[in-house]
Each structure stands twice: as structure tokens, then as C-alpha cells.
Amino acid sequence: MTESALHHRLRALNYLRDDDFDALDALLKHRETATSGDLVVMEEQDMHRTWVLLDGWTFRYKSFEDGRRQVLNYMLPGDIIGLYSAMLRRSDYGVEAITPATLAVFPSTELIEALAHTPRLLLAMSWIAGQGERMLDEQIARVGRRAAAERMAHLFLELHVRLLKLGLSREAASVLPLTQALLSDTLGMSHVHANRCFRTLTREKLVALRDGQLVLLDTGKLAQRAGFDAGYLEESAVPLDTVQALKT
Amino acid sequence: MTESALHHRLRALNYLRDDDFDALDALLKHRETATSGDLVVMEEQDMHRTWVLLDGWTFRYKSFEDGRRQVLNYMLPGDIIGLYSAMLRRSDYGVEAITPATLAVFPSTELIEALAHTPRLLLAMSWIAGQGERMLDEQIARVGRRAAAERMAHLFLELHVRLLKLGLSREAASVLPLTQALLSDTLGMSHVHANRCFRTLTREKLVALRDGQLVLLDTGKLAQRAGFDAGYLEESAVPLDTVQALKT
DNA sequence: CGCAGATTTGAGATCTGTCAAGGGATGTGG
DNA sequence: CCACATCCCTTGACAGATCTCAAATCTGCG
Numbered sequence: 001m002t003e004s005a006l007h008h009r010l011r012a013l014n015y016l017r018d019d020d021f022d023a024l025d026a027l028l029k030h031r032e033t034a035t036s037g038d039l040v041v042m043e044e045q046d047m048h049r050t051w052v053l054l055d056g057w058t059f060r061y062k063s064f065e066d067g068r069r070q071v072l073n074y075m076l077p078g079d080i081i082g083l084y085s086a087m088l089r090r091s092d093y094g095v096e097a098i099t100p101a102t103l104a105v106f107p108s109t110e111l112i113e114a115l116a117h118t119p120r121l122l123l124a125m126s127w128i129a130g131q132g133e134r135m136l137d138e139q140i141a142r143v144g145r146r147a148a149a150e151r152m153a154h155l156f157l158e159l160h161v162r163l164l165k166l167g168l169s170r171e172a173a174s175v176l177p178l179t180q181a182l183l184s185d186t187l188g189m190s191h192v193h194a195n196r197c198f199r200t201l202t203r204e205k206l207v208a209l210r211d212g213q214l215v216l217l218d219t220g221k222l223a224q225r226a227g228f229d230a231g232y233l234e235e236s237a238v239p240l241d242t243v244q245a246l247k248t
Numbered sequence: 249m250t251e252s253a254l255h256h257r258l259r260a261l262n263y264l265r266d267d268d269f270d271a272l273d274a275l276l277k278h279r280e281t282a283t284s285g286d287l288v289v290m291e292e293q294d295m296h297r298t299w300v301l302l303d304g305w306t307f308r309y310k311s312f313e314d315g316r317r318q319v320l321n322y323m324l325p326g327d328i329i330g331l332y333s334a335m336l337r338r339s340d341y342g343v344e345a346i347t348p349a350t351l352a353v354f355p356s357t358e359l360i361e362a363l364a365h366t367p368r369l370l371l372a373m374s375w376i377a378g379q380g381e382r383m384l385d386e387q388i389a390r391v392g393r394r395a396a397a398e399r400m401a402h403l404f405l406e407l408h409v410r411l412l413k414l415g416l417s418r419e420a421a422s423v424l425p426l427t428q429a430l431l432s433d434t435l436g437m438s439h440v441h442a443n444r445c446f447r448t449l450t451r452e453k454l455v456a457l458r459d460g461q462l463v464l465l466d467t468g469k470l471a472q473r474a475g476f477d478a479g480y481l482e483e484s485a486v487p488l489d490t491v492q493a494l495k496t
Numbered sequence: 497c498g499c500a501g502a503t504t505t506g507a508g509a510t511c512t513g514t515c516a517a518g519g520g521a522t523g524t525g526g
Numbered sequence: 527c528c529a530c531a532t533c534c535c536t537t538g539a540c541a542g543a544t545c546t547c548a549a550a551t552c553t554g555c556g
Contacts, residue, residue: 062389064475070389084378087371089484092382112374116367123335123360129377130332134340136384141310141318143392144436148512179534188392190513195536209535212521227312236337396544427502438545443504457503460553497556504551511544519536526529 004028004054004104005078005166010124012235023118027111028052028104034097040081041095047088050108051081056101057177060093061185071186073135074098076162083129086112099177134232143188146226149197151187153226156207160219161230176214201225252276252302252352253326253414258372260483271366275359276300276352282345288329289343295336298356299329304349305425308341309433319434321383322346324410331377334360347425382480391436394474397445399435401474404455408467409478424462449473 010016010024032051034040040051040058053075060081063069072093075081081095086108115122138158142151159176163169178186184194201207206222208215216222258264258272280299282288288299288306301323308329311317320341323329329343334356363370386406390399407424411417426434432442449455454470456463464470 062385064389064393068393070393072385072388084374084381087375087378088382089482090479092480093385112367112371116370119360119364122364122370126332126360127335130335133332133381133384134336136381136388137310137320137341139388140320140384140391141312143388144434145312145316145318180536181534186392191535192514192537193512196512199536212534231338232340234337428504429502439502440504440546441544443502444544447504460502499555500553501555502551502553505549507547509544509546511542513540513542515538515540517537519534521534522532524529524531526527 004052005076006052006054006080009078009128009235013124013127016120016124020118020121020124023114023121027106027114030105032103032105034058034101034103036097036099038097038101039094040097040101040103041091041093043091043094045091047082047085047091048108049105050083050085050111051095052104053077053079053081054102054104057098058095058101059098059182059186060095062093069185070188071182073132073139074159074186076159077166077168079132080125080128082108083111083125083132098182131235138232148187148189148193149200150226151189152183152194152197153201153206153222154228155183155186156216157219157223157226157228157230158233160216160222161233165233165235171219173219174216176216178214252300253324254300254302254328257326257376257483261372261375264368264372268366268369268372271362271369275354275362278353280351280353282306282349282351284345284347286345286349287342288345288349288351289339289341291339291342293339295330295333295339296356297353298331298333298359299343300352301325301327301329302350302352305346306343306349307346307430307434308343310341317433318436319430321380321387322407322434324407325414325416327380328373328376330356331359331373331380346430379483386480396435396437396441397448398474399437400431400442400445401449401454401470402476403431403434404464405467405471405474405476405478406481408464408470409481413481413483419467421467422464424464426462 007021034056041047043063055077058075058081060072060075061069062072082091115125135158142154146154156176160169160174163174164171169175180194180198181191183198184191187194189197198207202209204225206216206218206225208217222228255269282304289295291311303325306323306329308320308323309317310320323343329351330339363373383406390402394402404424408417408422411422412419417423428442428446429439431446432439435442446455450457452473454464454466454473456465470476
């Protein structure tokens with residue numbers, strides 16, 4: 001089994017043991033693939049499964065009866081989809097693939113069982129869940145309290161930093177597989193206004209469309225433009241005394 | 249020890265045993281009180297503790313350098329503050345009491361330890377975390393994709409339904425301890441506009457200010473006004489097969 | 497009484513949405 | 527190869543929503 005982004009992320013925690021990883025690997029046996037536009041999770045669908053995104057981009061969203069849609073967050077390799085599936089009867093959200101994607105999928109009950117027997121893995125999963133919640137917090141603040149163009153620049157930087165941490169991008173720039181319609185649904189604005197904001201950033205030479213791809217040109221200036229502080233993305237190690245408690 | 253809102257909430261799950269509750273009670277020994285306006289958690293503060301709100305209202309927020317502020321969610325009795333504290337070095341958010349409040353407080357490491365030894369409690373806590381995330385999701389959709397007055401009506405209903413479930417309100421109406429400034433920071437609008445939306449709802453006889461208190465007059469019409477669907481607040485029981493996995 | 501905080505309102509500037517239309521790229525079927 | 531459809535990006539014009547600035551009222555409190 002190849003080393004997945006999740007493995008890499010967990011290994012950085014520096015306290016999981018081989019048998020913890022064995023328990024994880026046992027979950028990740030079954031694979032699924034999705035192509036761009038495929039639904040991984042349908043809204044209102046019964047959720048008995050959990051996914052680990054191994055490769056590709058997906059996003060989680062809610063849609064309204066009248067067609068409006070709100071993107072909640074983006075999931076990149078190493079992210080977990082449906083961590084709470086075992087606890088929730090139905091999903092309130094949908095998950096769709098942006099790029100071709102590979103996922104590991106398993107019954108949520110198996111996750112619960114695994115966590116119940118490997119407390120260090122439990123700690124690690126909680127840490128991942130905590131990371132996810134911090135990004136949801138920031139999405140709320142972004143949509144609620146930032147100006148439209150700053151919202152966009154801020155989102156770009158969040159994704160850039162996440163890609164950097166995953167080794168999927170270079171320091172200077174990132175390429176994002178996002179359409180302006182998707183951006184507008186993420187940032188809570190019309191697609192026309194999303195285009196206006198994007199064009200503004202383009203004229204400022206901060207971003208560009210090259211061969212139909214969204215390219216970040218100057219992440220430093222973007223950060224300044226957005227008032228971006230990557231603190232909420234820091235994957236700080238767990239304090240040692242917390243780990244001590246789990247030396248079974 | 250009196251039966252807390254958290255106990256009541258967990259008891260409704262119908263699968264926790266006495267020893268699970270014992271483990272919980274062991275955590276809840278130490279109490280804190282806060283008065284209106286007190287900070288329970290400071291932004292940027294080191295977080296080694298977790299709180300269980302026993303009584304009163306608090307809210308969680310992020311603030312910007314320039315004074316802007318975004319409320320992320322409201323916490324009512326039975327809610328947990330800092331569930332991920334053990335994993336995160338610093339808090340990215342603050343927590344402030346709206347009303348006089350009583351909280352149980354304990355080192356986050358104790359929570360981890362307790363969860364590692366009582367898998368059913370782990371499942372229950374994950375369930376609570378899942379509830380919390382569903383409300384964050386809805387807050388994103390509310391702020392991102394609803395019109396201002398609908399945002400407000402929608403928030404009112406979320407709080408009303410939560411109060412109902414807690415037995416802290418009557419079916420017909422609720423009284424909310426929120427100022428319009430706080431509402432504006434929750435809904436992502438200026439306090440002037442919050443007032444205008446509120447006045448609109450007032451003129452429609454859906455809400456009122458009585459003796460300085462925010463009163464919901466007609467939750468049925470409010471729900472219609474907001475396109476409110478309480479589905480995301482349903483605390484559905486865990487499927488039986490999930491629980492089976494934990495019959496140790 | 498004076499002060500601080502909360503609510504309320506008006507006026508004008510600015511932001512954002514809707515409607516409408518056009519262009520470019522891509523893919524499919526004939 | 528062309529005709530056509532589809533999807534995405536782009537722009538202009540106008541209407542409507544929302545923000546900022548400013549000021550007035552009210553309440554509770556010391």
C-alpha cells in the first residue's frame with residue numbers, strides 16, 4: 001500500500017505507532033474513483049460510510065430548493081469525508097468531485113470500532129476533525145465579515161497554504177481547479193460579481209487565467225490584499241503531556 | 249450532582265451505561281461561573297481546558313485587527329466548549345458569556361483519557377461534535393446564501409428549536425438574550441442594517457422587543473419567512489448496528 | 497444629573513444582484 | 527469537416543441591497 005497523504009499527515013504528529021497505522025490501513029482497503037462532477041455523497045442520502053480522500057479535489061456543499069448553493073469547504077488529499085457518518089442518519093450536505101479523485105471507503109462502524117481500540121488513532125482523528133472545524137470557522141468569518149475581493153483572495157491563500165503543506169504546490173504559486181461559478185457559490189456572491197472580483201485581482205497581477213487554469217501569481221501580495229493570517233491552518237503538534245496520557 | 253443538560257442530552261441516546269455517566273461525572277467536578285460579558289476563552293489563548301456549559305448562554309467568535317467581529321455559533325446549556333482543546337495549541341476564537349453562566353471545566357487531557365477508556369462515551373461525544381458541525385455548516389449557508397432578513401429569521405428559529413429541545417422555551421415563542429449589535433456580528437451585516445431587518449420583522453408582527461427583550465411572536469410564520477427546515481437540528485438516534493460494535 | 501449602551505432613523509455613497517448579451521473553447525453528431 | 531450545443535468567462539446597464547456617517551431617543555445605572 002502506497003503512503004497516502006493521510007499517512008503523511010498523521011506521521012507528522014510523531015506519536016502514532018506501527019500498530020496504529022496498521023489499524024488505519026485495515027480501514028483503507030477498498031477504493032473508489034470518481035471523475036470530475038461525480039457526486040460522492042448525495043444530499044439527504046443515508047450515510048453509513050466514511051471516505052478518505054487519497055487523490056484529487058472534492059467539495060462539500062448545501063443546496064436550496066430554489067437552486068442556490070453554498071460550498072462549505074474543499075477537501076484535498078488526506079481529508080476525511082463523513083467522519084461523523086456513524087452518528088448521523090442522513091447527510092445534510094452533498095460532496096462532489098472537482099477533479100478525478102481516488103477515495104478509500106469503509107463502513108463508519110468500522111471506524112468507530114478502530115478508534116475504540118486504538119486511542120492514539122482516536123486522538124489523531126480528533127485532531128483532524130479539529131483542523132476541519134477551524135477551517136469552517138474561518139469560512140464563516142470570511143463570508144460574514146470580509147469584502148468580496150478580500151474573500152476571494154483569502155480563499156485562494158487558504159488553498160495555497162494547504163497545497164504547500166501537502167507538497168502539491170510550490171512556494172510562489174498555486175494552480176487551482178476552480179471555476180468562477182464554484183467560487184461564487186463558495187464566497188456567497190453572484191457569479192457575475194465573482195467575475196468582477198477576479199478581474200480586479202487579475203488587473204492587480206495577483207492572479208491569472210492561463211490555459212483555462214486559475215493561477216496564483218503573487219501569494220505574498222495576495223496575503224496582504226486579503227489580510228490573511230495562516231495561523232488557523234497551523235498543524236501544531238499535540239502537547240506532549242496529552243500524548244503521555246495515552247501510553248497504554 | 250444534579251442532572252445537567254448534557255446528561256439529559258446523552259441519556260436520550262439510549263445506549264450509555266451507568267459507568268459511562270460515571271466517567272462523565274468525574275470530569276464535571278469543578279465549576280466556574282461567569283457573568284454577562286465575561287470572557288470564558290480569550291482569543292490566542294493557550295487552550296488546555298475543556299468546558300461544559302451547564303447554564304446560561306455563551307457565544308464563540310473571531311475578531312479582526314480592525315475591530316470587525318464574526319460570531320461563529322451560540323452555545324446553550326449542554327454544549328461543549330473546546331472539545332478539541334487537547335489537540336490545538338492555541339484557540340483561534342474567543343468565547344464570551346451573554347448571560348450569567350455556569351460551566352464545568354477540566355483539563356482536556358482528562359477528556360482524552362476518559363474517551364480512550366469508554367468507547368460509548370467517545371461515540372456520544374463524536375455525536376455532539378457532529379451536531380456542532382452541522383450548525384456551523386448551516387451558519388455558513390445562512391450567511392453566504394440568504395437575504396439579510398431571512399438570515400435573521402433563520403437564526404431566530406435555530407435558537408428557538410434548540411431552546412425547545414432543552415425545555416427552556418415554549419412551543420409558541422422564545423425570548424432571546426441577543427442585542428442587535430450581536431445579531432449583526434452573527435449575520436454578517438452592519439448594526440444599522442440589522443436594526444432595519446429587525447424593524448421589518450417587527451412590523452410583520454413576527455418578533456418584538458418587550459422590556460428590552462427580544463421576543464419571537466410567531467415562529468410558524470417566521471419559519472415560512474426564513475425557509476427554515478429544522479432537519480439539521482434533528483438529534484437522530486445512532487443506528488443500532490453502530491452501537492452493537494461497542495458492546496464491549 | 498451625566499454617562500454608557502442600545503435602538504432608531506435619514507441621507508447619500510457604495511456594493512452587489514439581476515438581466516441581457518456576446519465570445520471562446522470544447523465536444524458530439526452528421 | 528461543419529453545425530450545433532454546452533460550458534465558462536466577460537461586460538454593460540440598471541435596480542436594489544447594504545454600508546457609512548450622523549444624529550436623536552431611550553434606558554439603566556452610579
